[in-house]
Amino acid sequence: MKKMDLSKLINPIREDGGIDHRYSGLAKQIVELAGSECIKDLASFYQYTNDAEARFEKAGLTLVSSFFQIEMERWQQNSFKKRLRECLEEIGFRPSKITKLLTAGEFVAGQLKDQSKCSSWEWFDCQDAANDYRDQSIKYLYSHGVTALYHLARMNWKGQVKARNSYDYDLGKPLSVRELEKLQRQHPADNRGQQGRRGRSQPRTNQTVNPTLPPGSESAAPGVETTGITDLVHLDPAIDSREATTTELVEQLVSLVKAIDWSTIKDHQEAMDNLSSVEYTWSQISEAVDDWKYLPLTLTHT
Structure with missing residues (x-):
């Protein structure tokens, strides 16, 4: 098995998953004291x-x-x-x-x-x-x-x-x-x-049907803010999805996930x-x- 530095294991991480080096010195002190x-x-x-x-x-x-x-x-x-x-x-x-x-x-x-x-x-x-x-x-x-x-x-x-x-x-x-x-x-x-x-x-349809409206009527789903999400649905024009790196694609996925109100998704x-x-x-x-x-x-x- 590989070896791991315990000071890195307990070190806080950034949002992108990397080690936050601002805490490296403190993490080493904790391990040394332990x-x-x-x-x-x-x-x-x-x-x-x-x-x-x-x-x-x-x-x-x-x-x-x-x-x-x-x-x-x-x-x-x-x-x-x-x-x-x-x-x-x-x-x-x-x-x-x-x-x-x-x-x-x-x-x-x-x-x-x-x-x-x-x-x-x-x-x-x-x-x-x-x-x-x-x-x-x-x-x-x-x-x-x-x-x-x-x-x-x-x-x-x-x-x-x-x-x-x-x-x-x-x-x-x-x-x-x-x-x-x-x-x-x-x-x-x-x-x-x-x-x-x-x-x-x-x-599938692209809109949520409100059963209280007459047939043929259309209405956006209540309580859902769509403007910000719509802007995020399309890939950044500067990034061709055929050439985008995994990191770039994941960054866009994370942005979409954060834009969704998961408390009302059901x-x-x-x-x-x-x-x-x-x-x-x-x-x-x-x-x-x-x-x-x-x-x-x-x-x-x-």
Whole structure:
């Protein structure tokens, strides 16, 4: 594992994620005062919590997949999902692991629901053949760890088929996490085919319909300040999106995010439809930030 300077770890950071060097001297003083014994204990604690998380992650996965297997209304699921994330954090899982647990757990639940329908599949020669396929599918599913399942969940069906065809049934050996990660990059899921809650047959509109107005009337969504957001929707003319750097694109994304009033976002169906179409992209952003903040590094004193 890489070595990390504890003084940099506790140093406040800027909005762009870089270290705020105005505090570097104070951070070093804090570490020096804490002493090498403190740093050693923190390194041991970090390793202990990582080992414990790896040991009990399957239990977390079971809880999450159980949640997604229970039929409930959408609003009920949203409330439970929010509380489930909080619960997993209180138990001790890191944010980056929670993101993987939720994504992998939903995937496992979907697979288990599909396998439960094996008895009604008519393309098998007999019931025994259907049962054998179901048992092999479940065995294949549970041969993966949480991170591997997370990568599987973020593949399209072509990637998942390739992963399944590469499975060694005699040894019960699936592709490695690194191989699955590479396969996922080659076959990324298209947000699981989601195109908002309206469904594919219902076109989107650019304005929110006010049910109190006569048919054909149009009105801007109440309580939404659109002028500033409209100005931000288009890329800066000085930056060609085909040539813009990742940093420039992220800066514009952050500007848009800050311009939105998130406290009222759920009141606007069209906005929620758009957000739901990139739900898994937000999860990827959250995971990337969490992984960056909680790198598996050994603490050292320099």
